[in-house]
Amino acid sequence: TELEVTHWWTSGGEAAAVAEFAKAFDAIGHKWVDGAIAGSGGTARPIMISRITGGDPMGATQFNHGQQAQELVEAGLMRDLTDLAEAEGWKDLVNPPSLLDSCTLDGKIYCVPVNIHSQQWLWLSNAAFEQAGVAVPTNWDEFVAAAPALREAGILPLAMGQQPWQTTLAFQVILTAILGPEGYTRVFGDKDAEFAGGPEMAEVFQAAATAREMSQGSNVQDWNQATNLVITDKAGGQIMGDWAQGEFQVAGEVAGEDYTCLPGLGVNEVIMTGGDAFYFPKVDDADITQAQEDLASVMMSPETQVAFNLKKGSLPVRGDVDLAAANDCMKKGLDILAEGNTISSPDQLVSPDSLSQINDLFVEFFNDPNLGPEEAQEIFAGLIADAG
Amino acid sequence: MSNGKRPTQLFRNLSAKIAAIPMILTAVVVFVGCSVWTVVYSFTDSKLLPRTNFVGLDQYERLWGTRRWLISIENLAIYGVLSLVFSLLIGFLLAALLDQKIRFEDTFRTIFLYPFALSFIVTGLVWQWILNPDFGVQNIVRGLGWDSFTFDPLYDSSIVIYGVLIAGLWQGTGLVMCLMLAGLRGIDEDIWKATRVEGIPMWKTYLFVVIPMMRPVFITTLVIIATGIVKLYDLIVAQTGGGPGIASEVPAKYVYDLMFQAQNLGQGFAASTMMLVTVVIIVIPWAYLEFGGRKHG
Amino acid sequence: MATIEIRDLRLSFGALDVLKQLNLDIAEGEFIVLLGPSGCGKSTLLNCIAGLLDVSDGQIHIGGRNVTWEEPKDRGIGMVFQSYALYPQMSVRGNLSFGLKNQRLPKAEIEQRIARAAKVLQIEPLLDRRPAALSGGQRQRVAIGRALVRDVDVFLFDEPLSNLDAKLRSELRVEIKRLHQQLENTMVYVTHDQIEALTLADRIAVMRGGVIQQLADPATIYNKPTNLFVAGFIGSPSMSFLDGHITSAGGAPAFRTGDLTVPLAGYDGAVPAADGRAVILGVRPEHVTIGPDGAGGLPATVDIDEPMGSDSLVWMQFAGQTLSARTAPGHGLAAGQQVGLGFDPTRASLFDRDSEQRF
Amino acid sequence: MATIEIRDLRLSFGALDVLKQLNLDIAEGEFIVLLGPSGCGKSTLLNCIAGLLDVSDGQIHIGGRNVTWEEPKDRGIGMVFQSYALYPQMSVRGNLSFGLKNQRLPKAEIEQRIARAAKVLQIEPLLDRRPAALSGGQRQRVAIGRALVRDVDVFLFDEPLSNLDAKLRSELRVEIKRLHQQLENTMVYVTHDQIEALTLADRIAVMRGGVIQQLADPATIYNKPTNLFVAGFIGSPSMSFLDGHITSAGGAPAFRTGDLTVPLAGYDGAVPAADGRAVILGVRPEHVTIGPDGAGGLPATVDIDEPMGSDSLVWMQFAGQTLSARTAPGHGLAAGQQVGLGFDPTRASLFDRDSEQRF
Amino acid sequence: MVGADAVAGRLDGPTGPRPRRALSRRNVILYGTLIVIALYYLLPLYVMVVTSLKGMPEIRLGNIFSPPVEVTFQPWVKAWSEACTGLNCDGLSRGFWNSVRILIPSVVLSIAIASVNGYALANWRFKGADVFFTILIIGAFIPYQVMIYPIVILLREIGLYGSLTGLVIVHSIFGMPILTLLFRNYFTSVPEELFKAARVDGAGFWGIYFRIMLPMSLPIFVVAIILQVTGIWNDFLFGVVYTRPDVYPMTVQLNNIVNSVQGVKEYNVNMAATILTGLVPLVVYFFSGKLFVRGIAAGAVKG
């Protein structure tokens, strides 16, 4: 049966990863019809949603974990996968369990988590620091200290793409690294406005302001172009999620040798358990229903999990798979995951609407040098107070 | 003595009425219906899916308390005013130049008009490329030995909107030129002769005689440009994506992002209602003058 | 108050020769009318004089000065157009003063000139109105005023009255004539309306296909048209033409058509020897007299009667050809009635059939 | 060959009442001309008769049938327009056959009708040309042909000749008249050219502001205009009007203006008692005679002379007012010359100054 | 002087046409300005073409204005048939045919509807027509965003969501205001007497439309076709919102290719793809630009 699957994975590493899904799915006698929509989730999601609400649903579609699809589920447009999940025992397999929780509504499971994305990484070019004559930093503070030397050597300290989500991500990462899991939870989980206006948070904004300075002169649009600056040693480092790893891999670089990765900016080694999940819109056609089920099953299967996540550079959602082939950085991630140093992603904690407001603030802050850290923090505290 | 058997008016011109059904449906169902629907739902707290949970003016309060919206409005205002002024100015200038009985008029006209054939997506991409400081103009000038030259409008949040303007003008002035040229060609040849006999210099003739005579053309053009400005979206998406940061956000993008990305339909509807109001304020007086005042034109 | 001399003027639009070796001398203070059918090059000639068209060859002199290459504004001319060509968004005063301001005349001088022109043209009460708020006649007056204030020696008019209705036209015609008498400027006036030409002109230049056919005073043009074209073009109701040939009747030359003979004694021109030459006889309706049948006149049959108020035009069949006569109204002639015609040979015109020239 | 009756016709465009309670009866085979200044509602009336405008009130009967609500094509009318309105993309034959094809007439019948109309109008050689390749006169003939082939009882003409030049106009005028004599159709003809009206009409309806001012045969309209408007509108050169009042001179009523008295003996109408009433005397130029000064005539001063070829129009100052007289050309009168005038009271018209009605 | 006799009798001084120097100050300024502006307008096209003919190494050297040292058509081939989006690697070619399939019915339908509307409005006014027309015109200026969502619902309700038919209808709806305005203005400028004559001749609504009006409205049809072809071809938003991926038009494909960055941005491929996408409307403009201006004068701008 042909099953149309929409997603927004179009970069080199991502496409290679998706191909693994397709391969596995085709192998069991179905046909994967690829509905890639380029851009980012921001471009693709509206199209997906309008197709689902417009009554012309695809067979399966990617969303991020969290509240993005909640209303679609509530409106009864999404397929209930509880039976399959119970039959395959997902509850026990999925690690951390919070992943499956965000697929669950009223005790029913509506999606298949396929990977865990950790965003909290700083990717550094070893060669760049060599050129600048400084040691490769081991944490954020060292990186900041090395920045002038990099500038001197004509190297951009921090590569940063122009797309808003990248600046948002960087800010989130800095925030998590500085506040630690508790502080993070107080802000996004408890929505503690007082804390958000407090001195710890001020530090975060200060650090972000520093990052803002360090990224002056980074004139690329896409995240992988920024990554490319690091790969080609034109920039010292980049704050980016683990998917950047895929790009290093495609470029044939070796972790630890050509580049260095610092989870949690080397400050607080935590992993935010965001990630991607697949949803299956309700359809009447029995064949397609069957194919959906098969796809869900395939995605969760250990082999596919390994193959997919190796290509994607992300972490598998199952605790029971063996990632011997994983590289240096990925192993670091797995270790952290094993230690249980995880936090939920803001997607899971805050409504998309509030989040977009918060993100707008981060984006603006990063791009507008006239917006001082104090002022930004004040606005931030206000948003947290209103957040739902 | 009166009208014996006046047939019912309904069936007079029946074919015409039948033929106009698509238009009537479009006008009533799509344009009025959809707008009303949008306005109504702007008073709800619809998120991903529309729902009728009315919350009064909350969405509007939130809208006007959002920095991004305010920046969008400001951008639109800057872009709008400059785009109007420069489109008219450049369009008219080009038309006036082409109206000088020049050789190769066709060639020049085609050159000025061809960008209009390209989509905003294409326009945005090309200009993003040309304005990229690492490859484009800045790089070239620096390459010529002018090291301190800086021209990176797309990467400087305080002037990014002017970078967009350059692309927008490039794309749109051709059409304005066409309209103006049509207007100029419609001016009585004798007027030109009269001014020549009187020895009025060319520029004065344009300024004091021709431009005032082209008022209707200007108004039509103005409305076309103005409404295009309100719709400004594709160009931003393709050229800057709203960046750097949110420095080049515009209302249409705000609407789209809120409806589909932030999944806050109510907010998106509120913003689109504001746009609708703006459009209506621009267009209704014009439509009245153009189609209402002149009863039997 | 300046002469205009046009020497060997040639003008072509691409391959189309509109004016061909045209020569014309206009005396000081003369009122010349260029008359001709549409497309004959009248406007083109006028535009050449004004300097609005670049001549292809030849020279133009105004007031003894060779202005062939000069700008319109330097030629000392004023021009009035058929479509008025007023500046629609300026008041009448603005229209009149625009050119003067441009010449940087002192304010007082401008005021004074406008006042004078407004007085001459009786448009004082209109000075603050826009052209849109004026009637056609008033607009045309303003257009004339615009030429007037420029204090020029030569006035050029391009069909200034064709956009007006008959009544206004005849009124303004008188006004223009009066204006000319008052100003004594040289005026060149283009029209295709022969009444305008006949009433206004000191001399008329009848044009056709870019060539002046005849240049003479109105009476000559009317009474002794130089060729068939001029004869047919001038006069309304127009001249009737009879095909025939020359014979001699009792020694004197006569015109013979069908089996009827018209004596030509007293013809104002050189009648060719009676050699059977094919000719055309032109008679104007007002020179045909209608008498009762058999009373010595030439036999004809009444065809249609057109009462025109002050007169009546009677169309008749005469020797198989059509002929019209102007009579007083209420003559009581009915269609089909036989009548006897009389011609006055001294006022007829005789044309060679081949060359179409008048003898 | 059908009567037309118009009863209490009213037509308004929004708030503008164009036709007000208009009544008009047209006899079978009659040639009615609607004459009036621009904007008086002539075309509107014609369009109502044709069914191209929906009347606001009243009825229209054609051939005794109430057609008020019928489609134009069912009214048995043919219409000819000023701008010809030929279908530009069809040949002449296509233009002529379009209406017939719409009626689904058999091919042979269509062919035959076209052949007949083409013969009548002498456009046989043009049948395969496009309108763009025809001259103005030929186009108008085709337009008439289009009405002709429809074999209708009523012909409606809306200023069919205004787009043509004077010469063609007078030719086609005669043709239309001949056509009417031949077909004997009822014809309604709109024009603002009085010569056309006078020459063509059986009866003329002079309109102004949507109201018929006078409906009568041409001679009556010309000689006894019912009011000042009709008097001024008809006649070219137009009637001169003199302000004055009634006195009695030697028992008989007389007209007095300034210090001059014009006897009114023999006036064709009811001259009011000599009560000093303010009146206007209208005299047509051809009824004014000019004699030498002092020879019994009323004293006047020559102002301007307008030679018009066949005649000459002399404008004079008379008792402080302007007056024109038609004379033969070459009369030798110079501006400023004193002359003596003569009026023929039997052919003058006298109007009440207030009501503007003729006595 | 040889021809001295021939011109004997003439006066001296200026004769014949005013001498014009080809390089008069006016001409220098006029043509100078025009050429400079023309260069500005041509620059992006030049950059696109030049870049699309370079190899990636050359592009990295950085000068976008320098002509290609080594001309390669590889980027074009890649853009047309090899570029990938996700797992689909058939470049723009698929989108091209989709666009054609969308374009033709949309153009035909929208122009058919709009021309009949314009005709009805110009010649057969009926009560209320002006009201609907005014709404329609105002509708032209409503931002699409206002209507995207409700139209999704509308199309869903009539079961056309995601189908080509649905998209064709959407294009016809959004093309209607401007086209109707164009046609209405044009038909209004056709002499009313022509219409009256046809009515007297017994032709009805459709008879007059097909036999009289259509044959004489070539210029305005050209304008309408140009506007619609470019508009529909360039459309991105509707294509992406109202259809499904297997019928995505070329612009969406372009966006996918341009935004699917694989490692380094392949500017040459992007430019080639951009030119390919713009080719259809560009060709239309290059060949009918003159008619376009004439038609605009006839339909859009009234004095």
Ligand SMILES: Nc1ncnc2c1ncn2[C@@H]1O[C@H](COP(=O)(O)OP(=O)(O)OP(=O)(O)O)[C@@H](O)[C@H]1O
């Ligand atoms: N700009 C031009 N280009 C080409 N041909 C022209 C141009 N202007 C006029 N002509 C042609 O020159 C001839 C003379 O034109 P002109 O305007 O002088 O005629 P006219 O006598 O004024 O006629 P009308 O009475 O209609 O005004 C015509 O055949 C016309 O078609």
Ligand SMILES: Nc1ncnc2c1ncn2[C@@H]1O[C@H](COP(=O)(O)OP(=O)(O)OP(=O)(O)O)[C@@H](O)[C@H]1O
């Ligand atoms: N469609 C219309 N809408 C509004 N007013 C109109 C319309 N048609 C004509 N009128 C007005 O009706 C009046 C009479 O017009 P009509 O066309 O009948 O005049 P006319 O006597 O034919 O004039 P003309 O000699 O100029 O053709 C005019 O004042 C005109 O402005």
Ligand SMILES: [Mg+2]
């Ligand atoms: Mg002319």
Ligand SMILES: [Mg+2]
């Ligand atoms: Mg009329």
